[in-house]
Amino acid sequence: MRDWDRRAEWLERAESLKPELEHWAVEPRALVEPEFCEDAWQKCRMRDLAPAAALRERAFGGGDSFTVDFGESVVGRLRLRMRPVGRNDSPLRLRLTAAELPYEASADFSGYHGGLSRAWLQDEVVNFDILPGEFVLPRRYSLRYLKIEILCVAEQVVFDAVEVIAEAAVRDLPEPPAALSPERAAIDRVALRTLRNCMQTVMEDGPKRDRRLWLGDLRLQARANAASFRRFDLIERSLLLLAAASDDDGRVPGCIYTEPELRHGNDTVDYALLFAPTLEDLVRETGDVELGRDLYPLAVRQYELFRPGIDADGLVRYDMEGWAFIDWAAFDRQMPMQGVAIYSLRALARLAERFGYAEEAQLRRAEAERLAQALRRFRYDADRKLILSGPEGEVSWAGQIWPILAGVFTPEEAREILLAVEQVPGAQRPVTPYMHHHLLEAYCFAGLREKAEAWIDSYWGGMVRLGADTFWEVYVPGDDFLSPYGDALINSACHAWSCTPACFLR
Amino acid sequence: MRDWDRRAEWLERAESLKPELEHWAVEPRALVEPEFCEDAWQKCRMRDLAPAAALRERAFGGGDSFTVDFGESVVGRLRLRMRPVGRNDSPLRLRLTAAELPYEASADFSGYHGGLSRAWLQDEVVNFDILPGEFVLPRRYSLRYLKIEILCVAEQVVFDAVEVIAEAAVRDLPEPPAALSPERAAIDRVALRTLRNCMQTVMEDGPKRDRRLWLGDLRLQARANAASFRRFDLIERSLLLLAAASDDDGRVPGCIYTEPELRHGNDTVDYALLFAPTLEDLVRETGDVELGRDLYPLAVRQYELFRPGIDADGLVRYDMEGWAFIDWAAFDRQMPMQGVAIYSLRALARLAERFGYAEEAQLRRAEAERLAQALRRFRYDADRKLILSGPEGEVSWAGQIWPILAGVFTPEEAREILLAVEQVPGAQRPVTPYMHHHLLEAYCFAGLREKAEAWIDSYWGGMVRLGADTFWEVYVPGDDFLSPYGDALINSACHAWSCTPACFLR
Known part of the structure; x- marks a missing residue:
């Protein structure tokens, strides 16, 4: 018997560790509208129109639309409580667009031209036959903004509640260490929100897309988790699921799907090799x-x-x-x-x-x-x-x-190397936060702690200054529409592998 | 105390009579496609492509679409059981279009230009994140045909089941009287299916639109019900709901909404006057x-x-x-x-x-x-x-x-009148089956029973010959696209007031 023939056992153990998710209601902070802005990330930012309380004072007619800002990026399902105003003799037809970023909330998805499925974009067109009523929509979204277009309404409709029933394995973010500057405390908070939103029934890579458990992401999530939530049950479960999904040769997949049942996803040679370090981290903790x-x-x-x-x-x-994989x-x-x-x-x-x-x-x-x-x-x-x-x-x-x-290399050699590579024109720099994380680790190993911190301030801090409240899958300063997938609309703005500043700041 | 101040009592009694709906699964009869046809109603008919069993043999990719014919018009919710073929790494995005008629199933709803809400048209665009899976959609449709467009799919998808979970207060149609000719037996069957599909928690006017209880329709439904299902509980409940919705002057509404709670709809002076005859019919039965x-x-x-x-x-x-109202x-x-x-x-x-x-x-x-x-x-x-x-x-x-x-008038005078009006050029003829029903009654009163039967054969039989398996809201032979609402797409093809041939044939 080969050892990895114990997959059924691992799966059983993993399932016994499946977390009960926390659920909580998140209400909008404000009514907002996207506006073009040369300085904003992806040339788009949200402008406040009114406090959220104004929403239920307003009746919307056919062709109207509005956008709410939930004040925080969360993962969950929409709950809408709606009542008719005036004539109420026909259904309400809405287009709902959930978005992580302002640009996404403002875009016309019909122009999407990326290589990944357009179905990841978070919009539906649905009808509600009976008003007033409260409706919980079945799809899980990752969002900070929700745009609602009233395609058809008998006369007018008032939204008494537009909420996200947020869900995650954990809810509250641990407070940042008291010693941190406000800027770094903000980075820490955004990092932990990123991690929190990915902590579902497994450690997902991104709750908008691909909602998968990737071994490479898991390793970084586990490190940030050790410095914060310390929910090692979820790390153990995730690692066991990866083990349980290994193939008949014992190859651990780079990623797995867990719904509706466990499936082997991509093979990724670097991630497979990182199974050992991830296991070591868990056993040490x-x-x-x-x-x-x-x-x-x-x-x-x-x-x-x-x-x-x-x-x-x-x-x-x-x-x-x-x-x-290494980097995009x-x-x-x-x-x-x-x-x-x-x-x-x-x-x-x-x-x-x-x-x-x-x-x-x-x-x-x-x-x-x-x-x-x-x-x-x-x-x-x-x-x-x-x-x-x-x-x-x-x-x-x-x-x-x-x-x-x-x-x-010795730390001294490492320092020389890291300083030397900066001077090489055309040397491929890190693209994703995943690779940026490893640069931070290398700086720390090389005794360049200040450089690591400055890098956090500049790179992750840059996202925060651009309005991020979760860290993005892809961030190259100045290259707002860069996407590994051909269209920035499909990029994930809350991505597990970006959460690691918490490891360095804590 | 005015007598109609007993509305709360009537409502309570009506609620105690609320029927438990029957539910049953209806599977497709065939894969079909709409084809243009000069002779067909609304220039469109369905052509069989393959038996329904072929559906689960076929994998659909992005951009594909198909239409199923359920073989019978029913009211209910969709159950889809779908499984992926090949890569399965992203959601499935579908446009679902439920239709009562072939033309409706073939049309592009974006061209809709009617006066009633476009939201009555039965289409949605929805995403399914996790496959394989079985999904029951929340919206109730009235349909015989279902078109599914695969907007996005990871690679391919197979539909192992596309069903309607049909719902109505009654399920099986009483057999036609043995003495009827096959043509009239078909008319009877279509009439009772029309009635059955409208028999929900109240007697609805049309299960696609407006899903309301109209007093004028109720009177005709009650008559057809007396000749067939004999579910007088539902008639009593419907009449009590109308009574309970009367206004402070005691005005019984022409129609009411019953969901999410009882509401007074339009006032309709002819319908209000028909409250007494409807009550009389019920008490007599x-x-x-x-x-x-x-x-x-x-x-x-x-x-x-x-x-x-x-x-x-x-x-x-x-x-x-x-x-x-009288007629459209x-x-x-x-x-x-x-x-x-x-x-x-x-x-x-x-x-x-x-x-x-x-x-x-x-x-x-x-x-x-x-x-x-x-x-x-x-x-x-x-x-x-x-x-x-x-x-x-x-x-x-x-x-x-x-x-x-x-x-x-005496029956003899009535005969003279009915024959005379036929000769008046420009005299407005009946438009809706509602008015046609009253013509039949008038013929019977006038001793023109054969004329009434010929009228049934010609008018309702005409719909059957055009493929109807429920009777339509509006039918003027030769005027395929006539609509009281500016666009025939919104017409109801299963409408309560059309079900009355059953009264005459039984």
Whole structure:
């Protein structure tokens, strides 16, 4: 019996950890309208029109529309309480558009041209036959803004309540550490709201899209969770679900679907290697050695499955198989993956040590050293203080960061490398907050704590200054409409992998 | 205390009679597609593409669409069971269009230009986040056809079930009398299906639109019900609801809304006068004299409220107040209303007699005679055998029919009148089945039973030959797109007032 044949057991254990979600009502803060603004993110910001209380003073006719700002990004279902004014002899027909960002709330979705399904955009056209009435709509939205267009109404309609019944595994955000500046306290709060909104029955990547459990995101969520909510049950459940969804070769998926039942999603070679570090983090936090031992063989298996991608010299092959995510940008994956592999091996070694598997620990440590030495010997340009990736010797930030995180270099060397890469024109910089997180870790390792903090202030703080109250999936300052999917409308504005400033600020 | 101050009591009694609806699943008969056809009603008919079983053999991609024919017009909610084929990483977005008629199923609703709310058209655009799954949609439709457009799908979707969970107070249609020809048996069946689909928690006028309880429709439904389902509880409940919704003057509304709570709808002077005949029919069928006595003062009150509309000669004033429906056409209402008033008085007189109110009976009978004599004296052209209405002495079919039904003329005179009006060019003929019903009654009174039957064969039979499996709200042979509301899309194809051939055929 291979160890990963215990998938049914893992699934059962995961299901026993399924959280009861918290539910709470969120009322609008204000009636708002989007306005074009050169300085605003995506050229659009919300202008207050009236306090929310004004809503129920106003009767809307056919063709009218309004937008409410819930004051906070939340995840949940809409509850509408509506009453007719005047004639009330026919149904009410509404178009509802839920949006995370002002631009999204203002856009005409018919122009959507992205590569991902337009069905992720959060709009419906529905009819309500009997008014007055209170209606809870079935679809779950991730939203801060809700636009309601009154397509048809008998005469007029008043909205006595427009609420989100918010839902998440946790509700209240822990207060920021007292020592933080107001700016950093705001960053911390936005980070934890991002995390909170992704904490559903599993750790989702983004509650608007894709609502999936990604191993790479989970690792970062687990770290932010350890610094805040400390709901390790949800981390354990998520990790067990990933384990339970591994394939017959023992390959842990990069992501899984959990509804209506567990399904294996994409295979992602870097994420699979991060199973071991994620497990290590959990065992360290909870002391649950039994769980650790249980999943350890599966963690080892991820490296075994990756090993054919390493050549005789101990270097990741240029033509390594599989999808190495690393970041949403086109750059060579060799050295980032070299770093991830070593990083994984070191976590395996530490886990083995913790479990008293001395020989196993020695084996993993030796393999990590072999890969680290190969990297230093063949791919490190000691003169330029840069790591070169792929057949062209490409320099990317990710290609420096992962080897640093893998402990291939001393902190002093790491500092030189991180300062050197800044000077390389055209070196691919981090695109997603996921990669930015790893840069922060690298700065910390290199003793560049101030640089890390300045980076948080500049990068995540930049989102806050642009109005974010959850952190975005994609943020490249100045590139407002950048999207990995061909249309910024589909970008997620509340994305798990962006929540990690909380780890550094706490 | 005025008698109609007992509205709360009537409402309570009505609520105690609220029926438990029957529910049953209706599966599609076939996959169909609309095709243009010069001979078809509204130039559109459905062509079979494949038996319904073919549906679950087929996977649909984005941009695909299909239409199913449920084989029978029903009222209910949709249940969809769907499963993904191939990639399943994003929601399914559908446009659902439920239709009673082929033309409606084929039309682009964005071109709708009618006067009634477009929200009555039965379409929604909704998203389903998690597949496979079974979904019951909240809206109640009246439909025979369902068009599903797959707006977005991850890869493909299979519809394992597309059902209507039908609902009505009754389910099975009584078999037609054995003596009927196949053609008339078909008419009977369509009539009873029409009635069945309108028998919900009240007797609705039309389950697509307006879903209201109209007193005029109720009277005809009650007659067809007496000849078939004999669910007098629902008639009593409906009549009590109308009584309970009367205003502080005791005016019974022409129609009421019952959801979410009882509301007075339009005032309709002819319908209000028909409260007494409707009550009389019910008491005659059930023998429930107690109910009759209870509501009798309210029935009298309708005539009292109308009486200011009658002049010193005993004729309905040209400038009588209020909306006299009579039929969906522009013609003078004086003589139709004269007939309705006398008709009402005679019912009151018979009720009073039944209850032993001798003096009251005498009073109503005398008033009926006064109005009848006035009509004969001032408005009957004995040479032309025609009744003249309004200041211009207008001749309309309704202006002949209602005085005949009121018993102002002998059967022989009635025959002369009915034959004479056929020869009057430009005389407004019946438009709706509601008025056609009264023509049938007039023919029967006049001893023209064969003419009545031929009329059923031609008029209602005409709808059946055009594919109707429920009778329509509006039918003027050859005028396919006629609508009282500016767009035939909004016409109801299952309308209570069209169900009465069952009274004549049974």
